[in-house]
Amino acid sequence: MKVVNYLIMIVFCALMIYASLGLPNRGDAYADLNKEKSLSQTPNAASYYIRNAKKDAETENMVTVILADYRGYDTLGEETVIFTAGLVCFLLLRKEKKKNGKKKR
């Protein structure tokens, strides 16, 4: 059984490495994602952000503008996820003190 597990792992590893060979190089200006038009000949979002981020929001840091302005809904969801995680920890791990007859918090 162990041999089968190792075999599956090696096959998946080989598959991943083979798939990663097809990716474009990092920072490749001529990769499909970095072109002005996408493969379906529609304008790419990335070039719009790079051109208009400073003009739209008076902010030098493009990443901040994308994170908080263009993709504001996404960040609101992320914050809600963090808040929910904290709330679940609060509900699961909190211990009420019943010895003195009063709650700790």
Add this chain to the structure above:
Amino acid sequence: MERKKDNPIVSLVSRTVSPFIMLFALYVIFHGHYSPGGGFQGGTMLAAAFILIRLSLGMEISQLQFKSRWATPLGSAGVLIYFGTGLVALLFGGNFLDYGFIPFSKVVAENRSIGILCIEIGVAIAVMAIIVSIYDDLLEGSSDD
């Protein structure tokens, strides 16, 4: 939490370092417009400063700095600041989270810049409070103080 032994070196170093961590966290939050950084990173560093005090000085002393029962309301307040900024934009006639419509100043681009700052502060408060809250909850669950 009962502390077995006071270690002056640990307490002195952590008390000295913690304010500087907080200062750098505030720098990361408010300078997120011009350099890498922002609410998530800065909030995590603020929480690290609080947790450092909690680890080194114990739970009872650190309650003077940041009470455990403040953590969850503060986290809710952070999420509400974010949501409220979006809602104010909605009330002034724009889309939800469209900061250009909030009348901070006359220029639309500056409105968006200040709106981004508002939500970064909200994110930072929420992340800081929630991380401290998770630490407190874990500690309370493990020991019977």
